[in-house]
Amino acid sequence: AQSVTQLGSHVSVSEGALVLLRCNYSSSVPPYLFWYVQYPNQGLQLLLKYTSAATLVKGINGFEAEFKKSETSFHLTKPSAHMSDAAEYFCAVSVTNTGNQFYFGTGTSLTVIP
Amino acid sequence: NAGVTQTPKFQVLKTGQSMTLQCAQDMNHEYMSWYRQDPGMGLRLIHYSVGAGITDQGEVPNGYNVSRSTTEDFPLRLLSAAPSQTSVYFCASTGQGLREQYFGPGTRLTVT
Numbered sequence: 661a662q663s664v665t666q667l668g669s670h671v672s673v674s675e676g677a678l679v680l681l682r683c684n685y686s687s688s689v690p691p692y693l694f695w696y697v698q699y700p701n702q703g704l705q706l707l708l709k710y711t712s713a714a715t716l717v718k719g720i721n722g723f724e725a726e727f728k729k730s731e732t733s734f735h736l737t738k739p740s741a742h743m744s745d746a747a748e749y750f751c752a753v754s755v756t757n758t759g760n761q762f763y764f765g766t767g768t769s770l771t772v773i774p
Numbered sequence: 775n776a777g778v779t780q781t782p783k784f785q786v787l788k789t790g791q792s793m794t795l796q797c798a799q800d801m802n803h804e805y806m807s808w809y810r811q812d813p814g815m816g817l818r819l820i821h822y823s824v825g826a827g828i829t830d831q832g833e834v835p836n837g838y839n840v841s842r843s844t845t846e847d848f849p850l851r852l853l854s855a856a857p858s859q860t861s862v863y864f865c866a867s868t869g870q871g872l873r874e875q876y877f878g879p880g881t882r883l884t885v886t
Contacts, residue, residue: 669814692873703778703864703877704817711873750816754873761832762807762866762875766816 662687664753666765674773679723679738681768683751686732691753693734694762695725698748707749710734721745746772776800780865780878787855787885795850795881797865805868806848807875810834810861817864823848855885 667682685691692711696704708719715727721744725736734751751765781796799806807822819832823842837859839851848867852859862882866875 694874696877703879704866704875705877706874709874752875761819761822764809764817766814 662691662753662755662763664751664763664765666749666751666768668768669766670769670771672771672773673741675743676740679736679741679745679770681736681749681751681770683725683734683736683765684732685734685751685753687753687755689755691755693725693727694752694754695719695723695734695736696750696752698750698767700747704750707736741770741772743772743774746770778865778867778876778878780863780881782881783879785881785883787852787883789855789857789885791855793852793855795852795863795865795883797848797850797878798846799848799865799867799876800846801867801869801876802845803867803869803876804845805870806842807832807866807868808838808840808848808850809864809866810859811864811880812861820850820863852883857885859883860885 663686665684694709695707698704708717710717710727718724723738749768752762754762778799804825808820809817818834821840823829862880864880865878868875
């Protein structure tokens with residue numbers, strides 16, 4: 661079975677500080693991994709995705725994530741937080757043997773303190 | 775391309791009423807799905823479809839019906855609304871091999 665765990669439902673960082681949002685997955689087969697961002701009252705927008713190519717994935721808005729198979733992790737980072745990064749972030753996994761079914765984590769709400 | 779569209783944006787129902795949430799995509803994607811989003815629970819899959827005429831249940835299908843008569847449309851029907859169905863509903867689509875899901879803007883439903 662596939663699942664995603666996001667550690668920390670709420671994360672606060674100061675403007676300019678490092679952003680680190682944690683995601684661990686469980687999958688019996690090689691996964692595809694995604695980070696989505698949701699701004700208030702909006703739908704989900706893809707930040708970045710891992711599809712078995714390079715393990716360090718760069719996304720939009722300066723975010724990146726590293727796939728670590730040994731740790732079953734796909735943590736999201738950004739070197740310097742901006743006020744506009746305040747949003748809800750979701751990690752998701754999709755595996756080939758379930759067609760295109762996605763499994764989402766419960767989300768992490770990021771607050772950026774000026 | 776409009777991408778994935780959903781109507782209505784907001785809806786208030788009384789307990790026991792029925793309604794249909796509309797979802798359409800113009801990207802010729804085979805795979806479409808419906809999620810509900812509740813605080814602290816992330817997105818939970820309600821129903822999905824891998825192509826016209828083919829649907830299947832997700833994690834929380836009770837109280838909802840779907841059909842897929844065309845590639846473009848994937849409506850979600852609430853048969854008899856209950857307060858527990860108060861939620862934000864998202865429709866998403868994926869093309870074959872693309873892996874990425876494209877989301878609609880959501881429908882905020884309140885059942886009183």
